[in-house]
Amino acid sequence: MKTADVLGTAVGNTFRSRTRTILTILAIFIGGFTLTITTGLGTGINQYIDQTVAGIGAEDVMTVTHEQADAGLDSGPTEYDPDAVELNGPGGATAPGRSAIDPITADDLDMIAGIDGVESVEPSKRVSVDYAQVGDGTPYTMSVGTFVPGMEVELAAGSQPDLDATANEIAIPVDYVEAFGFDSDADAVGATIELGLTDAVGGTHVVDAEIVGVSEAGLAGSLGASPNPALTDALYEAQQTGAPAAQAERYGSAIVRFDPAAGDDATQALKDDLADAGFAATTVEDQIGAFKTVIDAIVLVLNAFAVIALVAAGFGIVNTLLMSVQERTREIGLMKAMGMSSGKVFGLFSTEATFIGLLGAAVGVGAGMAVGLGLGNVLATTLFADLPGLMLFAYEPLGVLSIVLLIMAIAFLAGTIPAARAARQDPIESLRYE
Amino acid sequence: MTTPVLQVEDLRKSYGRGATRFDALKGVSFEVRQGESLAIVGKSGSGKSTLMHLLALLDRPTEGRVLLHGEPAERLQGAALNRARNKTFGFVFQQFFLTPGQSVLENVILPLKIAGVGRAERKRRGMAALAQLDLADKAKNKASDLSGGQKQRVVIARALVNDPALIFADEPTGNLDSATGSSVEEILFRLNREQGITLVVVTHDEDLAARCDRRITVRDGLLVDVDAEADAELGEAAA
Ligand SMILES: Nc1ncnc2c1ncn2[C@@H]1O[C@H](COP(=O)(O)OP(=O)(O)O)[C@@H](O)[C@H]1O
Numbered sequence: 001m002k003t004a005d006v007l008g009t010a011v012g013n014t015f016r017s018r019t020r021t022i023l024t025i026l027a028i029f030i031g032g033f034t035l036t037i038t039t040g041l042g043t044g045i046n047q048y049i050d051q052t053v054a055g056i057g058a059e060d061v062m063t064v065t066h067e068q069a070d071a072g073l074d075s076g077p078t079e080y081d082p083d084a085v086e087l088n089g090p091g092g093a094t095a096p097g098r099s100a101i102d103p104i105t106a107d108d109l110d111m112i113a114g115i116d117g118v119e120s121v122e123p124s125k126r127v128s129v130d131y132a133q134v135g136d137g138t139p140y141t142m143s144v145g146t147f148v149p150g151m152e153v154e155l156a157a158g159s160q161p162d163l164d165a166t167a168n169e170i171a172i173p174v175d176y177v178e179a180f181g182f183d184s185d186a187d188a189v190g191a192t193i194e195l196g197l198t199d200a201v202g203g204t205h206v207v208d209a210e211i212v213g214v215s216e217a218g219l220a221g222s223l224g225a226s227p228n229p230a231l232t233d234a235l236y237e238a239q240q241t242g243a244p245a246a247q248a249e250r251y252g253s254a255i256v257r258f259d260p261a262a263g264d265d266a267t268q269a270l271k272d273d274l275a276d277a278g279f280a281a282t283t284v285e286d287q288i289g290a291f292k293t294v295i296d297a298i299v300l301v302l303n304a305f306a307v308i309a310l311v312a313a314g315f316g317i318v319n320t321l322l323m324s325v326q327e328r329t330r331e332i333g334l335m336k337a338m339g340m341s342s343g344k345v346f347g348l349f350s351t352e353a354t355f356i357g358l359l360g361a362a363v364g365v366g367a368g369m370a371v372g373l374g375l376g377n378v379l380a381t382t383l384f385a386d387l388p389g390l391m392l393f394a395y396e397p398l399g400v401l402s403i404v405l406l407i408m409a410i411a412f413l414a415g416t417i418p419a420a421r422a423a424r425q426d427p428i429e430s431l432r433y434e
Numbered sequence: 435m436t437t438p439v440l441q442v443e444d445l446r447k448s449y450g451r452g453a454t455r456f457d458a459l460k461g462v463s464f465e466v467r468q469g470e471s472l473a474i475v476g477k478s479g480s481g482k483s484t485l486m487h488l489l490a491l492l493d494r495p496t497e498g499r500v501l502l503h504g505e506p507a508e509r510l511q512g513a514a515l516n517r518a519r520n521k522t523f524g525f526v527f528q529q530f531f532l533t534p535g536q537s538v539l540e541n542v543i544l545p546l547k548i549a550g551v552g553r554a555e556r557k558r559r560g561m562a563a564l565a566q567l568d569l570a571d572k573a574k575n576k577a578s579d580l581s582g583g584q585k586q587r588v589v590i591a592r593a594l595v596n597d598p599a600l601i602f603a604d605e606p607t608g609n610l611d612s613a614t615g616s617s618v619e620e621i622l623f624r625l626n627r628e629q630g631i632t633l634v635v636v637t638h639d640e641d642l643a644a645r646c647d648r649r650i651t652v653r654d655g656l657l658v659d660v661d662a663e664a665d666a667e668l669g670e671a672a673a
Pocket residue numbers: 449450456458476477478479480481482483484485
């Protein structure tokens with residue numbers, strides 16, 4: 001028998017006992033549907049996280065600090081270090097209960113720059129403004145994000161702050177648009193914003209900047225406004241006015257650029273080198289990775305339930321096909337008497353099982369995607385209206401394909417039991433009659 | 435002299451082992467000649483079907499051997515064995531073994547499908563076989579919708595669709611009334627006569643056996659020399 005005929009015959013046989021086939025398909029449907037929903041959820045959330053990553057910082061960047069003093073929970077009280085407290089951040093004081101970190105000095109920057117794999121190093125300038133004001137309007141407090149090279153903001157209007165511009169540019173969060181009295185997001189673009197801040201000796205400064213963009217709220221929406229480097233420098237300079245010279249060249253952290261294309265091993269080697277020199281380095285991936293691991297773990301557990309449902313459906317296939325083999329004993333015997341090989345008989349029944357799996361998978365995955373995407377759309381405009389860009393369910397073609405293939409594989413495995421029984425059948429026993 | 439289609443030499447077949455061992459055939463030798471019609475007769479349980487299964491290479495003898503066209507059949511394995519079964523033999527059983535839900539044509543072309551014949555060629559040959567049995571107009575009907583006599587004609591069409599050298603018929607008329615039974619007989623003998631297909635008929639029907647060129651009689655797993663017995667009886671009567 002030709003392979004095409006084996007397939008055709010198997011597909012035809014699938015519909016011979018329609019009710020039984022439909023019930024089996026229904027069982028697979030439930031498993032396939034669940035697996036599609038849970039996988040879609042995982043993909044959707046992780047895609048959203050990936051989008052947000054771009055808003056936090058580029059992937060060729062790592063944040064480098066001095067390694068935290070061994071102040072683990074079990075090592076008792078940390079010894080007082082006047083230097084550390086005094087120098088931690090521009091504001092001066094460390095939050096109570098948090099252990100202090102040594103500052104990054106100019107010497108440290110030189111040392112980091114000398115490490116293999118470091119393409120460039122810049123100090124991370126932390127700035128905090130007292131208020132932000134447009135024209136004569138009400139002043140509002142505003143947090144200004146730390147500049148990270150390669151940072152991208154998810155925009156509601158306007159453009160990204162220009163990293164190379166000499167003029168001060170800023171992207172403000174979308175919440176401020178109405179507060180500042182703008183008619184629309186687009187209306188805010190091009191306006192001038194005044195940022196007021198206090199320096200080290202209590203003097204006040206005002207720095208002007210142009211609003212070039214309006215950023216969407218996101219998981220990273222708490223980052224606040226995004227300045228370009230020119231603005232960060234201007235704010236930092238104003239903030240450091242009157243500070244003792246010793247403090248001017250000290251930063252909480254440094255930003256190192258590296259080449260992520262060199263591979264994970266190279267990145268790890270760089271981290272190890274930095275660690276040997278007494279620095280701790282975190283990439284954006286490290287920061288997001290932990291979050292993703294949790295999501296992946298939850299999805300994995302949900303998927304496990306779906307797979308259990310599929311395995312149960314697999315027993316349904318075993319049962320259905322064993323019944324078919326029983327019913328078709330004579331037919332199988334006749335085919336073997338007519339020279340059909342055992343292998344082809346096996347192929348006939350395992351193909352039938354796989355086809356039942358394909359039908360169940362097609363219906364289950366189709367329905368799962370429809371429900372997921374429908375639900376995602378509804379939720380995007382209701383529950384998650386404040387998190388633009390969040391589609392709770394997302395599907396990648398490869399992911400969907402692998403669900404279908406997984407279900408077909410389970411169906412095939414289930415089919416091997418009845419198929420083997422059919423293949424073993426003795427034509428004489430099947431054709432015996434009185 | 436041409437090689438016989440089938441030869442059997444001292445064929446023995448036992449079922450079971452030890453205490454439950456049953457010798458269904460106890461040493462049978464004969465040959466089936468090209469183009470003849472041969473009747474295998476005997477009472478129920480005498481071993482006729484067992485013998486036919488061995489001849490059709492569906493089973494292996496416990497001892498002795500079967501030669502197909504002069505070649506020992508035990509040499510045939512796997513694909514070669516399947517090819518021999520598919521191309522050499524056609525089967526007509528007492529029960530029809532048609533797949534009820536499928537069309538008459540689908541049922542008839544099953545051996546061709548197994549042989550790997552292409553779709554168009556299958557249909558052509560299937561229709562030709564049906565036409566030969568005056569069933570061309572029933573090709574699209576479901577097999578289950580036919581009468582007993584029509585079903586047995588479909589079975590014969592299926593048996594001859596792959597141009598077999600030999601057709602085995604195991605009680606071919608056992609399930610039919612005498613009128614349809616004799617028309618089925620007619621068809622089988624016509625095939626034997628006109629197409630030279632060797633015919634092996636297993637039957638306990640005296641009339642059917644009498645129409646065959648030759649007969650062998652099985653009793654308790656052994657061949658009986660019927661003519662010799664008849665002579666002996668005659669001799670006794672004469673004495
Ligand atoms: N698989 C088997 N196991 C045990 N005994 C069998 C088996 N097949 C046939 N027999 C026995 O062998 C004898 C011959 O059977 P069979 O060839 O079917 O006879 P017939 O076709 O002449 O009626 C019978 O007594 C039957 O019970």
